[in-house]
Amino acid sequence: MEKPIVAISTPLGKGAISIVRLSGKNSIDLALEFFKPIKKQIIEPRKMILGNFYIEDEKEKCLMVYFKEPYSYTGENMVEFHIHGGSVLTKLLQDKLIEKGARLAEPGEFTKIAFENGKISLDEAEGIIDEINSESEAELKNSLATAGGKIKFLVKDIQEKLKNVLAQIEVTMDYPEEDEFEVVREPVEKVLKETKLKLEDILENTRQKKYILKGINVAIIGKTNVGKSSLLNTLAGEDKAIVTDIEGTTRDLVEAKIDIEGVRFNFIDTAGIRESCDEVEKIGIERSREAMKNADITLFVLDGSKTIDEEDEKILRDLKGPYIIVVNKSDKQRKLKKFENEVEVSAKELYNIKKLKRTLLEKTIGDNIDFKYKVIANERQEEILKNALLFTKEAISKKHESLEIWSLLIKNIWKELGKITGETENEDIISLIFSKFCVGK
């Protein structure tokens, strides 16, 4: 069965609604693996249905429309998801669909299928051609951009090593009369294992990037009267970032999403502590522990005008993972002792807020994950790399197969990677055979 194709049809970014489209015979079956209507109902064509889509343990409210062939844009069975805007969710849904059997659409492919199925008139064909060209053009530019260019370089290197191995195997098959070309399996296996590691590495980086796109979770902890809320408002306000109260996709409540130099920080609600004013201290500590567990970084806010008490000391001892000690109320007389690596601020007078933001960035992206030097794949490349990784695992597991089969499996990896580098011609291997091995009459 042909795989359905999938693509995000709205521009990536901060639009209010994003649309993810699927087209293909079994696109509705695939869609229903993720989507559950709120009310039990039959999926009727051309009718908006409210429901949730489920990805792992997350769920998100969205609208789904099903178009039954031939009454759709492409003329095939189609499904559209209308989901909350923002690149993260949209991308997540698309990835999941690909993982479950869809294929990322080629530039202009929806329109091309529409044309082939006679859904678009002849006159419109010109438009499609421009679309295909402009999209592939954009992709080309994208791939030439720093990260994309780097990945090509890296993949080329992996491919080069595989090509050497292939030439070594192929020469024994095409020149069996030359007794010197014996294939030793261990070095080949070593190359395959290295390939696996390298592919996993790029994929892991890419995954981390997604995690950054999703946002970095920040827990603000501290006692009620230390000025957490005003700090949050100041952080948010200065950048005029969106402060919402919407329920997030994670289990945590997100108080505010703040953009710092293009990186999103999700400030996790620490209402538990805020509400704990009437409760015993113990509960407050429990809650802050809980908040820290789900955070990528913790802001521990203290009131600079007061001395430290036992509860603060307990929290201090409990601090885990990256954290920043924020000493608020610098506008008042300082009574609190000095901490190493503290950031003294005044939420009220906007003192040192910029420094706090910079520290947040440094402590998260700057210190932990250095994206400036890491290679990240775009979505098309990511799909290819995932396939290549599967092929690599298969080749490793079948290392005892006959050479002809092994060569075929290794060639699968090489060819898949060629979709990134453009090197997929058998001739490339043959050229290497001639330059590396002395064969002939």
Place this chain on the structure above:
Amino acid sequence: MREFYEAIVIGAGHAGCESALALARKGHKTLLLTLSLDAVAFLACNPSIKKKKKGQLVSEVDALGGQMGIIADKTAIQIKMLNRGRGPAVQSLRAQADKNLYHQEMKKVVESCPNLFLKQAEAEEIKLLKSKKIVKTAVGDEYEAKVIVLATGVYLDSRIIIGKYKENVGPNGFKNAKKLSDSLRKLGYKLLRFKTGTPARINARSIKFEELEEQLGEENIQPFSFVTKKSIKNKAKCYLTYTNVKTHEIIKQNLDKAPAISGEITGIGPRYCPSIETKIVRFADKDRHQLFLEPESLSTKEFYIQGFSTSMPTYIQKDMIHSVKGLEDAEIMRDSYAIEYDCIDPQQLKLSLESKLHDGLFFAGQINGTSGYEEAAAQGIIAGINAALKLENKSPLVLSRADGYIGVLIDDIITKGTNEPYRMMTSRAEYRLSLRQDNADLRLTEKGRAVGLVDDSRYKIFKKKKAGLEKASKILNNKLSYDEKLLNFFIKNNETPPKNSISVKEAVKRSNIDIFKINAEFGLFDEFSYDVLSELNLIVKFEGYLKQQSEDIEKAKKTENVEIPPNFDYSKHHGLKIETIQKLTQVKPENLGQASRISGVSPADIAVLSVLLKKFKEKKDER
């Protein structure tokens, strides 16, 4: 004087003979012209034919109803299996052919074939008039026909080079074709200049065989042709020796005298058949190269030194040969030489091997920039079949890359062209696993039958094998009952015994078990022939991979089946890049699949082109 034929084939080498036989056997009065009757199907270089690698081609030619495999079987004097222990699918056969006998046997077939007229004459000019084609010979005779196949081999304006000696002759000193190149140029063909070479021949009585490694043949090996009944008998031995530091020293000191290195030879040589001096330069770290001594014929004492091709002056050649172990006293009977020749740029042809420039003009063999006897025969039979189909007003036989190595070969040279003599390698075939020598008949014999080249006796053999396969594959579903015999069988073969009864197929899939072992133990397949069982064994062993490959083939067919009209003008349509237009216009691909294989044509280009084609077709339909 003027004579009339339906078809004329120029050149009686391995391509020309297959072409002429195909035409004549299909009932067309055919003239086969050769420069020398003593050079018909002459094995000018190696006296050997290989079954695997290029030999796949022999099996395919045979399956289509060609002659090469039958003659190779009849004239083989040694046969040996190579690559044993590297898995069933990589094994490969090498057969030594008796060079004199090969020529004689093929000539006998050609001259006895009804409708076929073999004649010694030099074709000098091709005249293409409105309704007829004329070949004018050097003596001034004219022959007229409706179709012409050019299979001139390496004889077009060829030149032999040995050191400073250069002579305008063909291989082995045969006469060459002096004027035909000009005639082709005048007709508008772009010519290339290629180069190849052949090593020296030495007298057996002067070889110290006792110092060399013997290479014996093997018995009971499947012959080349599907119709050959007897297995090949070994009547000769080959020998192995090596070059050494001394040999390399002689070559290095005299590199300035090697025409290939000093720049005297301008023709482009093949990378896979480098001369020994090229090997020494390019692989400087190797202190020895393998040399293989092959008997040329039972009727001569000449031995061929495989791996020792050179264009050095004769006195240096002598020193080089005498430096090799076992060849210290070798008497050189023929010197090694390089040869330069004209060929056409194959991109000027269609997939049917008919010219894009002139209807009814076909090209086959080394004139198309290929190398090797097997490659030549493969093109020969296709050009012959298609010339005949042209006479019959039928559409041509085009083999796809999934049909066989012949399809790969022709698609490669026509879509991509070649900048060196093209040689077939299994690495070139993306569907290698499906294109096995043993199933060439299953892939192609029906096609050969459909064009009328497969006779009843061959077809009967094919039908019998096919029926056998079907019957035998049903037995695969039989269950082997769970008893002591079964358990012992598995243990004996180092396989974990099953916990229950097991199907024959599941048992065959185990890596240490095969269909032959099962038959020896349980006797289920006694009635079937070896070739049926070995084919079935492979099908079971490779099942998953073959399935994957056939899915790939189906996917490719989608673009392969989208035809591009020959008159399609790429520049008149909006959307293609100028660079792409140039490439497409040059190659004029016949279908979308072929277009996608042109280097530099991107998937986006193909998407655009598919839209344009649809649009073009719809517009045409409207009219």
